[in-house]
Amino acid sequence: MTTPLIRPARPEDDDALGQLDRDTWSPLHAVVPRPQPPFDPFFDSNHRPQDFLVAEAEDGTLTGYIRLVPPTRLACNRHVRQIQGLAVADRARGRGVARALLRAACEEAARQGATRVTLRVLGHNKPARSLYASEGFVVEGVLPGEFFLDGRYVDDVLMGRALPV
Secondary structure, eight states: OOOOEEEEOOGGGHHHHHHHHHHTOOTTTOOSOOOOSSOOOSOBTTBOGGGEEEEEOTTSOEEEEEEEEOSOSOGGGTTEEEEEEEEEOGGGTTTTHHHHHHHHHHHHHHHTTOSEEEEEEETTOHHHHHHHHHTTOEEEEEEEEEEEETTEEEEEEEEEEEOOO
16 A cells, blocks of 8 residues: 655646545535536635645545644634545545545644644544544534435534644
8 A cells, every 4th residue: 555645735736626526425424415517616715725635646646635724713713623524536445545634634733733633524424433533533522413414314423633732
């Protein structure tokens, strides 16, 4: 297993990330409907390149991304970063890409001065929950039945972990 190159996203990654996002859409993790043409750009004023780390394969194709942002604009909350999106291409699954992205995001959060990283994951997304738990994230709260997806109510699970100081 080759460790993927993890790097900051660049504006020119927009098309590739948009395609990756559409290709990886799943009711297992998505709370919005499947994207339909015409497709919006991946990056916009709320989803800036500097908020993303990407996994790049040896051939230069992007195989995954993770979004890391402050959860709020409040000064009293600036010690926290939140993961708001993680996707891995089907062809790269099972190769450690998600784990590499998650570790890189925690390292980046610490570099930015954060002491905590949080995230939200759907209760039925057992693979993601297992990955997060294996990297030190713990369940810090559950919003029961927060989303109605595919004809059933799904919990919103809040997870977090401390970063080394």
